[in-house]
Amino acid sequence: MNFGSKPAEAVLPAVRELYEKSGAVRFGLTIECFEAILEQVAAKYSPEANSQQKQQLWRELRIEELALARACSAGNEAAWVEFLNKYREKLYDIARGVAKEDSNARDLADSLYADLYGTTEKEGRRVSRLNFYMGRGSLEGWLRTVIAQEFVNRYRKTKRLVSLEEETEEGVQFSSANSTPIQMADHRLGEATDEALDQLGAEDRLVLAAYYLDDRTLTEIGKIVGVHESTISRRLEKLLKTLRKQVMLGLQSRGMNRGQAEEALEADVRYLAVDVRRRLQENRSAAFQEDKGSD
Amino acid sequence: MPELSNTVRQRLGARPVPATHPDPDTLTAYVEQSLPLGERNQVVEHLAACSFCREVVALSLPGVPEQVIVQPVATPSRFWKFGFRWAGALAVVAIAITIGLVIKGPANKELTRKSAPQIAPALAKEASASKATDQTAADQSPTQEASTRGQSVSQANAGSSGRPVNGLPRAGSGETQSLPPAGRDRIAGKDTQDADAKAALVLNSGPIPVGILASRNQPQPIPAQPRAFVNNNLFEDRANTFNSQYSYHDARNEQARQDAERLKKQTTLDSPRQVAEQDAPRKGFLRKAVPIVPIATSVFTAVKTVVGGASVASDAAAGERKTLVSAPPPPSPAAGRPPINPSVVSKQASTIPHEAPDTRRAREASPTPDQLHWRVQDGKLVNSADLNQWHEAYTPQGDEIQFKVVQAQGHEIWAGGTNTTLVHSWNGGVDWQKLNLGSSASGDIEKISLSGGDVQVKTSNGQSLISRDGGKTWTPLNGDGNPPQPK
Numbered sequence: 001m002n003f004g005s006k007p008a009e010a011v012l013p014a015v016r017e018l019y020e021k022s023g024a025v026r027f028g029l030t031i032e033c034f035e036a037i038l039e040q041v042a043a044k045y046s047p048e049a050n051s052q053q054k055q056q057l058w059r060e061l062r063i064e065e066l067a068l069a070r071a072c073s074a075g076n077e078a079a080w081v082e083f084l085n086k087y088r089e090k091l092y093d094i095a096r097g098v099a100k101e102d103s104n105a106r107d108l109a110d111s112l113y114a115d116l117y118g119t120t121e122k123e124g125r126r127v128s129r130l131n132f133y134m135g136r137g138s139l140e141g142w143l144r145t146v147i148a149q150e151f152v153n154r155y156r157k158t159k160r161l162v163s164l165e166e167e168t169e170e171g172v173q174f175s176s177a178n179s180t181p182i183q184m185a186d187h188r189l190g191e192a193t194d195e196a197l198d199q200l201g202a203e204d205r206l207v208l209a210a211y212y213l214d215d216r217t218l219t220e221i222g223k224i225v226g227v228h229e230s231t232i233s234r235r236l237e238k239l240l241k242t243l244r245k246q247v248m249l250g251l252q253s254r255g256m257n258r259g260q261a262e263e264a265l266e267a268d269v270r271y272l273a274v275d276v277r278r279r280l281q282e283n284r285s286a287a288f289q290e291d292k293g294s295d
Numbered sequence: 296m297p298e299l300s301n302t303v304r305q306r307l308g309a310r311p312v313p314a315t316h317p318d319p320d321t322l323t324a325y326v327e328q329s330l331p332l333g334e335r336n337q338v339v340e341h342l343a344a345c346s347f348c349r350e351v352v353a354l355s356l357p358g359v360p361e362q363v364i365v366q367p368v369a370t371p372s373r374f375w376k377f378g379f380r381w382a383g384a385l386a387v388v389a390i391a392i393t394i395g396l397v398i399k400g401p402a403n404k405e406l407t408r409k410s411a412p413q414i415a416p417a418l419a420k421e422a423s424a425s426k427a428t429d430q431t432a433a434d435q436s437p438t439q440e441a442s443t444r445g446q447s448v449s450q451a452n453a454g455s456s457g458r459p460v461n462g463l464p465r466a467g468s469g470e471t472q473s474l475p476p477a478g479r480d481r482i483a484g485k486d487t488q489d490a491d492a493k494a495a496l497v498l499n500s501g502p503i504p505v506g507i508l509a510s511r512n513q514p515q516p517i518p519a520q521p522r523a524f525v526n527n528n529l530f531e532d533r534a535n536t537f538n539s540q541y542s543y544h545d546a547r548n549e550q551a552r553q554d555a556e557r558l559k560k561q562t563t564l565d566s567p568r569q570v571a572e573q574d575a576p577r578k579g580f581l582r583k584a585v586p587i588v589p590i591a592t593s594v595f596t597a598v599k600t601v602v603g604g605a606s607v608a609s610d611a612a613a614g615e616r617k618t619l620v621s622a623p624p625p626p627s628p629a630a631g632r633p634p635i636n637p638s639v640v641s642k643q644a645s646t647i648p649h650e651a652p653d654t655r656r657a658r659e660a661s662p663t664p665d666q667l668h669w670r671v672q673d674g675k676l677v678n679s680a681d682l683n684q685w686h687e688a689y690t691p692q693g694d695e696i697q698f699k700v701v702q703a704q705g706h707e708i709w710a711g712g713t714n715t716t717l718v719h720s721w722n723g724g725v726d727w728q729k730l731n732l733g734s735s736a737s738g739d740i741e742k743i744s745l746s747g748g749d750v751q752v753k754t755s756n757g758q759s760l761i762s763r764d765g766g767k768t769w770t771p772l773n774g775d776g777n778p779p780q781p782k
Binding site: 060098132133134135136137138141142144145146147148149151152189190193194196197202203205206208209210212213214216220222223224225226227228230231234235240243247265 | 300344
């Protein structure tokens with residue numbers, strides 16, 4: 001790893017303190033390398049931060065795990081021994097937890113393990129995925145997230161490819177021709193709904209999407225949002241009432257009377273021919289495409 | 296939970312997805328709740344619109360630790376135990392006599408003329424007198440021996456509870472019916488005391504000793520099913536095996552053959568004690584630790600395929616009914632879908648399979664943990680089941696509340712804060728009620744004391760109020776801690 005050289009006297013006391021705390025010296029990381037890593041983290045997450053803000057950011061990092069990961073990335077043997085002792089089994093457990101099936105889990109974990117070790121070479125050097133770990137969360141949590149990302153990517157990739165035989169099994173040849181979708185009774189309903197959703201907070205929209213689009217449980221949503229599941233339950237009920245009220249108001253402000261607005265909402269439930277699945281899949285497909293370039 | 300209307304669902308899913316995604320570090324920090332507020336809000340904003348990141352976050356949540364529970368064996372009531380002991384014995388004797396009459400006819404007339412109580416002692420005497428005959432019969436027909444043993448066990452099962460799950464002989468009960476057949480033969484042939492023991496065995500459990508049946512050319516009763524397991528899943532697996540692979544009698548014959556092989560190995564045993572010790576490990580599963588699959592595992596038991604527009608959630612829901620313990624492994628995303636195929640068509644990506652909504656909602660009805668830990672953190676009322684993750688338990692509606700103090704006693708939670716705010720939950724934080732301390736109260740609530748059914752609060756202005764009716768009415772206390780006396 002070449003992080004450039006800097007005289008040891010110029011190193012900030014805060015960096016020195018963190019360096020000692022991290023145990024990076026065990027893995028042969030010099031204080032200059034360590035400071036360069038910290039600067040890299042600061043440049044990524046707080047590019048315009050002053051010295052004090054940077055130090056605040058660094059103090060919140062998982063400094064020991066960051067040193068371990070970067071030492072592994074640099075190819076230090078002692079670091080790899082410690083990493084394997086600490087995380088190899090966990091890696092498989094995490095993969096099993098994500099994939100829910102042994103062979104897939106092992107495949108997933110092995111693939112990630114290869115990435116962590118670094119199989120591709122850039123300018124004659126192995127590129128380890130651990131080099132992307134920035135220490136903002138725990139290393140174990142980071143591994144879990146990376147495995148989850150890989151799993152979702154693989155799953156979506158696989159689901160895109162369906163053989164003709166499988167299509168036949170699904171009975172595609174017997175399906176009726178696409179009927180002309182029933183047009184939405186009134187475009188004002190869509191506009192009013194958009195407006196009502198815009199008025200919601202991001203967390204409320206997250207709760208709605210997780211529950212109604214992703215079919216997450218209240219417990220899972222509670223963990224995602226960081227509140228108790230009973231709070232989610234109450235919030236969902238309240239959100240639905242608020243949404244209905246807002247949509248009604250939106251419809252009325254667009255020239256409908258109360259009766260017409262209620263009728264439009266009822267018609268929405270009964271006759272609206274919206275291919276929700278297709279819309280959602282389009283949405284997810286776009287997300288996948290964009291994600292391929294990230295990281 | 297009410298359903299979402301089509302339009303809202305559609306518009307919610309069609310919101311524009313941000314161009315960039317948070318990196319794994321940021322998502323990890325979000326899951327671990329270590330992000331600063333500003334960044335956290337950005338991530339929440341992104342998650343609200345990005346299904347990919349929502350899935351990643353949901354999959355990277357720390358799993359539920361595996362729990363191990365011990366299922367106690369249900370003990371039948373004494374009434375049933377007493378009643379079925381004799382009912383089982385009499386029923387078996389009656390069946391044996393009937394079968395004998397039908398098949399052998401006149402050859403068994405003498406036997407059939409005797410009533411059941413007369414048969415048993417007579418058989419016991421014959422057993423003690425015909426050691427050699429018994430031994431020969433056991434050697435010649437191990438299958439018959441095993442089948443008789445199966446019958447004995449079956450009767451024991453019927454005598455104890457009549458249900459397969461509880462059909463096991465109870466550990467430590469010392470009943471001779473739990474002894475294997477080789478041990479019984481040893482008992483019969485050893486001395487007269489043992490012969491008496493065998494007689495007692497016959498009287499108690501009812502089955503006719505195998506040697507006698509063999510010598511009389513009696514038709515062998517159909518062996519009973521092997522002992523049922525306490526765990527439902529194991530029992531269910533065995534039942535499935537019977538249904539799917541073998542006929543009922545084939546399975547029993549197979550079991551009888553296995554028992555006969557085991558019987559040969561047991562011929563070296565010398566005493567009933569040794570026999571009982573040999574049998575002990577089989578009693579070990581009376582209390583069997585059952586690892587419970589984490590709940591998260593069951594999420595994948597229901598596969599909702601949206602690619603072809605056809606849902607197969609019903610199959611998954613059927614799998615869910617098999618209890619959480621025996622939840623089958625989920626289908627592999629890549630299973631049966633070769634990545635390289637000359638006849639491949641492209642399709643839209645699908646969602647990660649999740650649990651069917653019905654089963655999911657049924658599971659959500661499960662009660663929350665009784666014992667939660669409560670505290671006030673940064674003016675918020677939070678609770679935790681494991682002291683690691685703290686969740687906000689009460690969301691103020693309308694006005695801003697800074698909580699100062701919380702007291703919990705069982706499911707009763709009391710929390711106080713600024714401007715004499717006092718909230719109360721009577722069901723462990725599921726429902727909350729905001730209480731009014733009266734117009735005379737002022738300041739912030741700084742202390743809450745629970746004593747019996749009384750609740751006493753103290754405000755920052757030095758006021759003390761007490762409620763003896765669960766917070767409906769509040770009475771100011773004097774300086775001496777007593778309510779003011781009516782004039």
